[in-house]
Amino acid sequence: MPVELVGQKPQAALPVYLVAKDALEAAALPPPAIAWARANAFSGEAGRTLVLPGEDGGLAGALFGTGDGESALALGALARALPEGDWYFASGLAQPELAALALVLGGYVFTRYGKKPGKALRFALPEGADAAHVRRVADSVFLTRDLVNTPTSDLGPVELEEAARQVAAAHAADISAVHGDDLLARNFPMIHAVGRASADAPRLIDMSWGQSDAPKVTLVGKGVCFDTGGLDIKPSSGMLLMKKDMGGAANVLGLASMIMGAKLNVRLRVLIPAVENSIAGNAFRPGDVLRSRKGITVEIGNTDAEGRLILADALALADEEKPDLLVDMATLTGAARVALGPDLPPFYTADETLAAEIAAASAAVEDPLWRMPLWRPYDAKLSSKIADINNVTTDGFAGSITAALFLKRFVEKTHSWAHFDIFAWNPADRPHGLTGGEAQGIRALERVIAGRFGA
Structure with missing residues (x-):
C-alpha cells in the first residue's frame, strides 16, 4: 500500500x-x-x-x-x-x-x-x-473502488460472480448462484428478463456466513455490470460511466467483507442480481408486462429503469426469510444526484430508530448520507392501466422517491429495511479519494450493524 x-x-x-x-x-x-x-x-x-x-x-x-x-x-x-x-x-x-x-x-x-x-x-x-479496524475498513473500501473502476470488458456478470466468490473464500462463507434459464425455473423472472439479451447469462449470486441462529442481516446490491438503457437506449454520453452501474453490488461486497472480517454476531446473507442490460432480439421491451417473484405484475414504461426490476426479485427473496435487518444499495436514479449531488446519497426507511442510527453513524464516521421520505401520495404515480404497477412514472417528478416506493412494495415481512440510492463515484479528486469508483454509506452501515449486533 x-x-x-x-x-x-x-x-x-x-x-x-x-x-x-x-x-x-x-x-x-x-x-x-x-x-x-x-x-x-x-x-x-x-x-x-x-x-x-x-x-x-x-x-x-x-x-x-x-x-x-x-x-x-x-x-x-x-x-x-x-x-x-x-x-x-x-x-x-x-x-x-x-x-x-x-x-x-x-x-x-x-x-x-x-x-x-x-x-x-x-x-x-x-x-x-485501532490499526486492525482501519486496515479492515480500508481494504473493504479498496475492494469496492477496484470493482467499480474495472470496465465491463473485465467485469461482466461472470467476473462479478467470481469476485463475490473470492470474497466468500476469504471468509469461509458459503456461496451459490442461479444462472440463465434456471432463473425462470427458480422464479426470478425479472432478473432473467433484464439480463437475457447479454452474451453473459444473468444470474443471482447468493452468499451466506455466520451462525444460523444469529440475527439475520441481509444485503442486496444492484449488479448491472453495464447499462445501455436497453431498447430505450441511452445517448452515448449517458453510457460513459455505466461500468459503475454495479456500484451497489460492489458496495455490499465491501460491507460484507467488513462484517465478516470483524466477525460480527450475525447471520449474513448477500444477494446480488448480476446482469448486463443489453440490446438484442430477445431484449425486454417498453410496454411488456413482467411477472415478478412476488407475483406483482410490472408494466415496463422504460427499459432504462431496469435496476429496480432485478432488485425487486432479490428483495422478494430476502423478505421471505424475514431478516432482522435488510439493506439494499443501488446506483438507481439520476434524480438522487439532481436532488443531493454526487457526494450525499439519500437513504429511505420507515424505521425511525434505524434512521436515527444511520444518521448518527454517518456523522460520526464522516460517511455522508441524507434521509429522504417514502412519500406515500407519490405511490399512485406508479399506477398502470393493465398491470399492478409500472416501473416508472409519467411525469418524471421525484424519481428517487418513486423508485424507493417501487422497491418498498416487495418488502412486506421485514421490520427494518433501508434503501440507499448511491452514486458510487467521485466525479473529481477529493482528499481521501481520487476521481473514480467510491464506497458510499458502507462505513456508516458497518457502525450501525456493529452497534446493533456486536461481535
Whole structure:
C-alpha cells in the first residue's frame, strides 16, 4: 500500500504540524517554521501542505492547513502531498482513527491498467486509533473502488460472480448462484428478463456466513455490470460511466467483507442480481408486462429503469426469510444526484430508530448520507392501466422517491429495511479519494450493524 501505518514512530520520522486558519502562533511551531510559513504566505488554509526545509538541506517536517475545522478525512490529502518517507503527527488528534483511515484511503491508486502506485509513505499510527479496524475498513473500501473502476470488458456478470466468490473464500462463507434459464425455473423472472439479451447469462449470486441462529442481516446490491438503457437506449454520453452501474453490488461486497472480517454476531446473507442490460432480439421491451417473484405484475414504461426490476426479485427473496435487518444499495436514479449531488446519497426507511442510527453513524464516521421520505401520495404515480404497477412514472417528478416506493412494495415481512440510492463515484479528486469508483454509506452501515449486533 502507498501509505503504511506503523505502530511505533520510525526513528527518522518527520513531524506534520496541523495549523488552523490564521493560527500559526497557536500551533506550537518552531520559530523557523513560523518564519518559513510567513515567507510562503501559508496561514492554515484548508488542505494546503507546506514542506519545511531542514538546516542540512533535507526536510524538517511539514505543515498542513485545517482551515476552520475541516473534516478528519481532509487529512487524506497528505498521502499525495508529502514526499516519500516516514512521518508522524506532531500533536494529538481529535479523531485519530478517522485521521489514520484518511491517510490510507488518500493513498489509493487504481493500478490495474498501468497507472503507477502512489507515494510510499510510512505514518506512525495516531494514538487512539485501532490499526486492525482501519486496515479492515480500508481494504473493504479498496475492494469496492477496484470493482467499480474495472470496465465491463473485465467485469461482466461472470467476473462479478467470481469476485463475490473470492470474497466468500476469504471468509469461509458459503456461496451459490442461479444462472440463465434456471432463473425462470427458480422464479426470478425479472432478473432473467433484464439480463437475457447479454452474451453473459444473468444470474443471482447468493452468499451466506455466520451462525444460523444469529440475527439475520441481509444485503442486496444492484449488479448491472453495464447499462445501455436497453431498447430505450441511452445517448452515448449517458453510457460513459455505466461500468459503475454495479456500484451497489460492489458496495455490499465491501460491507460484507467488513462484517465478516470483524466477525460480527450475525447471520449474513448477500444477494446480488448480476446482469448486463443489453440490446438484442430477445431484449425486454417498453410496454411488456413482467411477472415478478412476488407475483406483482410490472408494466415496463422504460427499459432504462431496469435496476429496480432485478432488485425487486432479490428483495422478494430476502423478505421471505424475514431478516432482522435488510439493506439494499443501488446506483438507481439520476434524480438522487439532481436532488443531493454526487457526494450525499439519500437513504429511505420507515424505521425511525434505524434512521436515527444511520444518521448518527454517518456523522460520526464522516460517511455522508441524507434521509429522504417514502412519500406515500407519490405511490399512485406508479399506477398502470393493465398491470399492478409500472416501473416508472409519467411525469418524471421525484424519481428517487418513486423508485424507493417501487422497491418498498416487495418488502412486506421485514421490520427494518433501508434503501440507499448511491452514486458510487467521485466525479473529481477529493482528499481521501481520487476521481473514480467510491464506497458510499458502507462505513456508516458497518457502525450501525456493529452497534446493533456486536461481535
